[in-house]
Amino acid sequence: MxxxxxxxxxxxxxxxxxxxxxxxxxxxxxxxxxxxxxxxxxxxxxxxxxxxxxxxxxxxxxxxxxxxxxxxxxxxxxxxxxxxxxxxxxxxxxxxxxxxxxxVSLTAEAMPAAAGTLGLIAARPTVESEIYQGALAARGFDVVDVGWQGEVDRLLGLTRSSAGSAELAEAWRKIGLLLRRLGVDTAVVACLDLSAIRLHAPADLPVIDAAxxxxxxxxxxxxxxxxx
Incomplete structure (x- = not known):
């Protein structure tokens, strides 16, 4: 079982x-x-x-x-x-x-070899713990560490307030723009709340989902x- x-x-x-x-x-x-x-x-x-x-x-x-x-x-x-x-x-x-x-290990192992610059999208405690950054860096991946956590926090807040699809899509769009601006080619989604609403993420954003x-x-x- x-x-x-x-x-x-x-x-x-x-x-x-x-x-x-x-x-x-x-x-x-x-x-x-x-x-x-x-x-x-x-x-x-x-x-x-x-x-x-x-x-x-x-x-x-x-x-x-x-x-x-x-x-x-x-x-x-x-x-x-x-x-x-x-x-x-x-x-x-x-x-x-x-x-x-x-x-964490399963996600790092699933990362395609062609992935270049990664962007971690996760809850603040997960990001601050650096468990994903360490596991990904150990496999030779470059994880961009920049200031989009505020936007991720806002998106997580929307999931808890039963926000509509338009709000969720707009919050994802802002995160996607930040990722592209910084040269991220693959997003690593490491939060179950965000996995649950990934259908609202930009379709052209390559994602590896830990869930x-x-x-x-x-x-x-x-x-x-x-x-x-």
Whole structure:
């Protein structure tokens, strides 16, 4: 059984599960209900606030509780549908017995060799942790570090206020313009809330989505477990 820790933010859970279902169809042609994997989902309330910094001790403890809950249900494979949570990956993977997938490493490994200058689009705590910048730089990629975080913060705020599609598209457009102006040829989306609204992003903006990388690996690893 697959265990997915989600709920960070709450609106990102359903779109992520949909990604996993799509991967089942893509990877092994799942069609009838019985052909899809059993998935236990924990939508974990987490201490993220718009008006204050992350308390890392409290956040890590909340994530650990969610993973332990999933482990108790009998999950054979664990994944966290939250990029910021991967700041604590080394300690979290030691806290549970089932294998825990590493979304950051999976995303770095999925980067096409032809990608040149990358732009990271993520929540502020993820950017400030530099987990993605480090993983991408280790594989030889140049990650532009400039001042578009304010626009990303605004876009994330819109996702929490149930903004209309026109507002979301305009916010994405501004980010896309900044990326192009700085010579970015590939955007790395490392935030589940942003993955959920990526349909509003400019169509000509090449994107590697960390959520898609994780969803793909969940299904690949589940198939290995199923067939072993």
């Amino acid at each position: 697959i265990g997915i820790l989600a709920g960070m933010g709450p609106r990102s859970t359903a779109p992520f599960i949909d990604m996993v279902v799509t991967e089942c169809q893509r990877q092994y042609g799942a069609r009838d209900d019985i052909e899809f994997p059993k998935i236990m989902i924990c939508s974990q309330p987490a201490p993220f606030y718009e008006d204050r910094p992350v308390d890392h001790d409290v956040l890590e403890a909340a994530i650990r509780v969610g993973l332990e809950d999933l482990e108790r249900t009998g999950a054979d494979l664990l994944a966290i549908a939250c990029n910021t949570a991967h700041v604590y990956f080394p300690s979290l993977t030691e806290a549970v017995k089932p294998p825990l997938l590493d979304m 898609e990388c994780l969803a793909s690996e969940i299904v690949r690893r589940w198939l290995q477990l199923r067939d072993s």
